[in-house]
Amino acid sequence: MFSRQNSIYRTLLSTVFCLLFLPNLNAKPLEYLYINAREGSASGGHTALRFNNETFHFQHYDGGIIRLIRHDSVDFDFQYRYTDNRTLYQATVDLDDVHYEQLRDYFNLLYLQQKQQDNLLKEIYLNISLLHKQTQQPLLSIKGAGLFMDNTAPHRAEASTIYSLQQKIKQKYAENFLNDQIQGLKEEINTLKPL
DSSP: OHHHHHHHHHHHHHHHHHHHHSOOTTOEEEEEEEEOOOSGGGTTOEEEEEETTEEEEEEEETTTEEEEEEEEHHHHHIIIIIISOOOEEEEEEEEOHHHHHHHHHHHHHHHHHHHHHHHHHHHHHHHHHHHHHHHHSOSOOOTTGGGGOSSOOOOHHHHHHHHHHHHHHHHHHOTTHHHHHHHHHHHHHHHOOOO
16 A cells, blocks of 8 residues: 555656656747947947847937837847847746736837837927927918018019008908907917917
8 A cells, every 4th residue: 555655656746846847838938138248339248138039128328318129139139249249148038928928018018108208208309499499580470461561562563462452451341450450369369378
């Protein structure tokens, strides 16, 4: 009886041992890459995480900004191994499907959030540029507005047309119609508050 129990225990122990210490056949490899340092701008070395065909790494930019960069793995290898002539060291960690997907999704989320923030920053810079131009040249440019001004000096060919339009407007709406309309628009513009 004891030999039978020992046999069962040995079989159970060998099965547990095999399950614990044999590689997981369903595991996905997460690769940790270390890129050797070299002279110049790459003197500090570099690290990256590779999820199959996507490689994520952080890169330093002017102004002390560190950005998450996502590359196709083949392009990343070409850039660092061949173009930059740097040695890559690789360590592989096998993760189960759930943890592998969670980690990859997290890096993709960070990358997309950063991309969204970059787009907002570009929009802000564009708005600042437009506002700066507006403060340098505060008058609005409206096509055709010169037709309604009394004190303009148009070209000779346009003079008769503009004069006749002004006369028709004065006949139909009275002498001070345009001045009253302009004054009303100015008052309305002065009451507007920027958001």
